[in-house]
Amino acid sequence: MVFFFxxxxxxxxxxxxxxxxxxxxxxxxxxxxxYQNCYVYSGVSPFTGDAFSLFLPWVNTEMMNLYLAxxxxxFPDKEIMLIWDQAGWHKSNxxxxxxxxxxxxxxxxxxELNPVEKLWQWLKKHVCRNRLFAYVDDLMNxxxxxxxxxxxxxxxxxxxxxxLLQ
Numbered sequence: 001m002v003f004f005f006x007x008x009x010x011x012x013x014x015x016x017x018x019x020x021x022x023x024x025x026x027x028x029x030x031x032x033x034x035y036q037n038c039y040v041y042s043g044v045s046p047f048t049g050d051a052f053s054l055f056l057p058w059v060n061t062e063m064m065n066l067y068l069a070x071x072x073x074x075f076p077d078k079e080i081m082l083i084w085d086q087a088g089w090h091k092s093n094x095x096x097x098x099x100x101x102x103x104x105x106x107x108x109x110x111x112e113l114n115p116v117e118k119l120w121q122w123l124k125k126h127v128c129r130n131r132l133f134a135y136v137d138d139l140m141n142x143x144x145x146x147x148x149x150x151x152x153x154x155x156x157x158x159x160x161x162x163x164l165l166q
Contacts, residue, residue, distance in 0.1 A: 001050060001075065002161070003043035003129025005084040006116035007059050010128060010139055011037030017129040036136045040068045040123075040143060043082060046115045046159040055140050060090040072098035085114060115159035123159050 012032045021027045041063070042053040050158040052071050080101045081154065084090055086108050097103060111117050127146050133139040150158075 001045055001078050002047060002081045002083065003050070003052070003071075004046050004115050005041070005043040006043045006114050006120070007039050007056075007087075007112075008120040008123075009039055009059075009063055010124075010137065011064060011083060011113075012060075012133055013134060015124055015129045017033075019130065032132055037138055038140050039063070040147075042116055042119065042147075044116050044119060044155055044159045045069060046156055049124070049155040051147070051150070051152075051155050052149050055144065059087070059089060060127065061089045061094050064089050064092075065096045068096065068098055068101060076100070079129050083114075085111065096137050113161075115161050119155075119158050130164070 009086060012034045019027060029118075037060050039056050040053055041056055042051060044051045052074055054067050054070060056066065072080075078100060082101055083106060085105045086105050089095075090103075090105070106113050123143065124144065127142060128139070131142075133142070
């Protein structure tokens, strides 16, 4: 199985987007002044629509090891090629890679080659924009519910790039 992997930060400070309003009416939006956040670690196969995500408190080697162990356990009988960027914690000497996972790196500074970036854009635009979450748990529950309800076909639509088919 081929998975592309990335992590993204989601926080309580909302992303404000455009909306319709009557001419001359000034729009206001409530803002949560807290800067609490969580990180979503996701691996997506744009070819099959399989996905595996975890919510973790930080991005570091320890959390990356946890993700790799959980992904390996979720697909115990599968050989997984995990393609990811070259973040520092992806190249750490203390990274523990399970036997059924092979790691491959994307070229440096090329997020446009990682299809999971499209998933983050979609989540931030369609799930988080113009929404106020009082607590990080509310945000995580909303994101988790959305990810759970995405079908393999929808993951493929969101994450498949034409360059992957060539």
